[in-house]
Amino acid sequence: HGTSHQYVSEQAAAFLGEPLESLNQIVLHLGNGASASAIAGGRPVDTSMGLTPMEGLVMGTRSGDIDPGILTYLARTAGMSVDDIETMLNKRSGVRGLGGEIDFRVLHQNIESGDTAAQLAYDVYIHRLRKYIGAYLALLGNTDVITFTAGVGENDAAVRRDALSGMAALGIELDEHLNDGSERNTRQISAASSPTTVLVVPTDEELAIARACMDVIED
DSSP, X not given: OHHHHHHHHXXXXXXXXXXXXXXXXXXXXXXXXXXXEEEETTEEEEESOOSSTTSSSOOSSOXXXXXXXXXXXXXXXXOOOHHHHHHHHHHSOHHHHHHSOOOHHHHHHHHHTTXXXXXXXXXXXXXXXXXXXXXXXXXXXXXXXXXXXXXXXXXXXXXXXXXXXXXXXXXXXXOHHHHTOOOOSSEEOBOTTXXXXXXXXXXXXXXXXXXXXXXXXXX
């Protein structure tokens, strides 16, 4: 997701008409895979991604952050092999493991029908997302922009709302009408009075990769 975070942070700066180097940003790439980054003056200072894509946020099928002791516990208590554990944490955990579904449209429908497992999956997903946002707000000290991108980030107004609810004291206020809008282009969804600007920016990793390749060729 590093390419996406770079592209989206650059697009956010361009949309606001501000130099990239002047902005502190939090970028939230929320798709089946999910990641967060803290970007100070155009340079990443922290990311939820680790050695593998498994670290960090709760994802569609990946667990995100867990106690490392879980690995040895599963091996000793459940008799699981390394391959079994890896498969479970990558393909049968996260939102699917908790709620049985990775499509957030279906997940919302299941919640509305009273599915408690789906509600738990959603609540855990939002809790971890808010935890990372809070950590990055503290890390950056002053955050100019928070941007949502990728499938869930671009299209799920409820996730954006719940991720940032109750943060007015931290300088983050959504405009509910803008957040619920049907536009699919780059747009602002924060209230005019919000000290921190909140954006939705469609990612385009293919374009970003193509541009990076051109830069190498031209050099």
